[in-house]
Amino acid sequence: MWIASLDGDDRIEGSPTFADGIVYVGGNKLYAFNAQTGHRVWTALVGTQSVGNPGPFITYGAPTIVNGVVYIGSTDTLIKMYAFDAKTGKPLWAIHTNGIIVSVPTVVDNIVYIGTYNGIFYALDAKTGATIWTASIKSPIYSSPTVVNNTVYVGNSVGTVYAFDAKAGGTLWSTNVGGFLGSTAFADGDLYIASQDNGLFKLNASTGQLLWNAKSAGGRITASPALANGVVYIGSSEDHKMYAFDAQTGARLWSAPWTDGTGQDNISFNCTPVVVNGVIYVGSGDGKLYTYYLPT
Helix, strand or coil, X not given: CCCCCCCCCCCCCCCCEEECCEEEEECCEEEEEECCCCCEEXXXXXXXXXXXXXXXXXXXXXXXXXXXXXXXXXXXXXXXXXXXXXXXXCEEEEECCCCCCCCCCEEECCEEEEECCCCEEEEXXXXXXCEEEEEEXXXXXXXXXXXXXXXEEEECCCCEEEEEECXXXXXXXXXXXXXXXXXXXXXXXXXXXXXXXXXXXXXXXXXXXXXXXXXXXXXXXXXXXXXXXXXXXXXXXXXXXXXXXXXXXXXXXEEEECCCCCCCCCCCCXXXXXXXXXXXXXXXXXXXXXXXXXXX
C-alpha cells in the first residue's frame, strides 16, 4: 500500500487509469506513478498559463492510454486536448477545441473521439491531433463516446443520443429520450443509456429505435449502466439504491437499498458499477467503495 501526493494544492476530480505498471491520473497536472511503489515517474502540464489565463486547469476525465500514448482533455481555456508519451511524459501534441473537455476520450483505429462543453464533437488524428471531422450536437457533452462497428455513439445534456459514421462523420441517426445523459453501454447490437430523469433506456444501435424505457423507483441517475449475463445494473444518485433490470425486456428484477453501515442511507451512486464474479463494485459520493454479492 502506498499514498502519493500531488503538487501544491492540486486535487483529483477524475478516475485514474492503469497501463503497463503505471497509474496515470489528472489534476491541475497529469501524473504518472509506479503502480507497485507509488514513486512518481513523471509530471506534465495540462494548461497554458498566461496573462488572462492563469489556471488552474482541472482535468475531470480519466486519461486514455493507447499504443504508448496518454490522451487527456482539460478545462484550459486556450488548449484543451493533449497527447503525451506514456513512458516519459513528453508532450506529443496539444490542440485548441471549441469548448472545455470534461469527459474521457475514446481512441479507436488511430482516431481520438471527444466531445466538448460547447457541444462540438471531434474526431482527431491520434498521431498528430489534426481534425478529421467535427459535428455539432448543440448542447454540452459530458459523456464519453462509445465506438462499435465503425459507428460512434454519444449523448448530450438535453437527452439526445447521436450515432455518427466513425470515419466520415456523417450523422446516421439521433434519438431524443430526454434528460441529462451519461455514457452509453453496448451489448448484442443494442445501446443502454441512463438519464437524470431516472430513466434507463435501450436503443437499437443500428436505427436508434427506442426498445424499452425502465424507471427506477425515484431519484436521478447520473452514472452509466453496466451489463453482465443479460442483466443491466445501475445505481441511483438520490434514492440510494442499486437496480437490476432484464436486458431483454427492461423488467425490474430487484432493487437493493444500501447503507453505510450506520443506518444512514446517504449513499450517492454517481459512477458506473463494475460486475466481476458475482460481485458488484461501485464507488459512492460518501467517499467509500461498496460491494454487493449478487443473488444466486
